[in-house]
Amino acid sequence: MSSATKASRIGEELWKTRVDKVNAELVTLTYGTIVAQLCQDYDGNYQEVNKQLEKMGYNIGMRLIEDFLAKSNVGRCANFRETADMISKVGFRIFLNIAPTVTNWTSDNNQFSLIFDENPLADFVELPDDGRAQDELWFSNILCGVLRGALEMVQMQIEAHFVSDVLRGDDTTEMRVSLVRYIEDEMPPDEE
């Protein structure tokens, strides 16, 4: 059984049996309000807004990973490909009920893309037409931070950023995820 099918099954099972559901509008409106407020607070400095969203996500991810592990009961992934399937088919599934497509692997298996066919955070959203938001704001940037925080807690340093977003008029919403390194945990293996 491939790791993708296995992950799909785990995600499906958890979504059905273990997850408390919440009204989607509540999520969309809450998140939308946060982003709009940040845009206001930072006076339309969208780079800073992106950064803040990423930071918020990072803090969420560090906590959320425990819930993910406690619920899913999965062990450590054998490689980064398996990790990608877990993120898409279990993680996104249980927290947002979506399963972004994992694709565009580099040959060293250290970088992949997540293509979001749907994105509950961005329902009903239209970016402000001040001529800059379309080019500068990554509306769902919190997700990049969530992945970074969550994976850091399981000893993976990654870098994640959006490369396209349907909100900006692109054809797809795509996030690029790169493995920087595996963090050697605890004490370094001593000599002899």
Add this chain to the structure above:
Amino acid sequence: MAVFSLIIINKAGGLVYQREFQPGLRKLSTNDYLVLAGTFHGVHAITRSITPKLPLVATTTNPPIAPTTATTPTPNVTSPSSTSTPTPSSSSSTYTYPNPGIPATGLECLETDKFRLTCFQTLTGTKFLLFTEPTMVNIDVVMKKIYELYADFVMKNPFYQLEMPVRCESFDRNLQGWLRGRT
């Protein structure tokens, strides 16, 4: 009820939580608990590092272990299956764990005539130490539930600071309530 007490150790070896679940159970001093947590953390790491390792057969397929040299991401254009080629220069890479697909764990269980100490380490490095009667069964079920309660009432409490001592009343309440309900 066969569960005596619970200790939670953060990934740095610091004591973050300690509770008894039997009324009147003799307590150690706070300092003793801190020492216990730190010592266990060290012993746990040692037990993992002394896991016997087998010599790596030259023709064996690569164990799915992360390349330890990943700090400098050299552009690797080889086929996907050869990302972790063992380098002969490092002596540690010529040995492998028995059954390399499963990572080595540390101490999981410690038993005397009077009690059993079960350790569960999460993938994030937090350790849950449960003191029970040696005859108690299904400790893994209890452990899993404790982890879930921890994920809910500690990690999801926005005012809990990560890696700091756990002072969450609702965690205490739910934990005690659930353990009491089991008997």
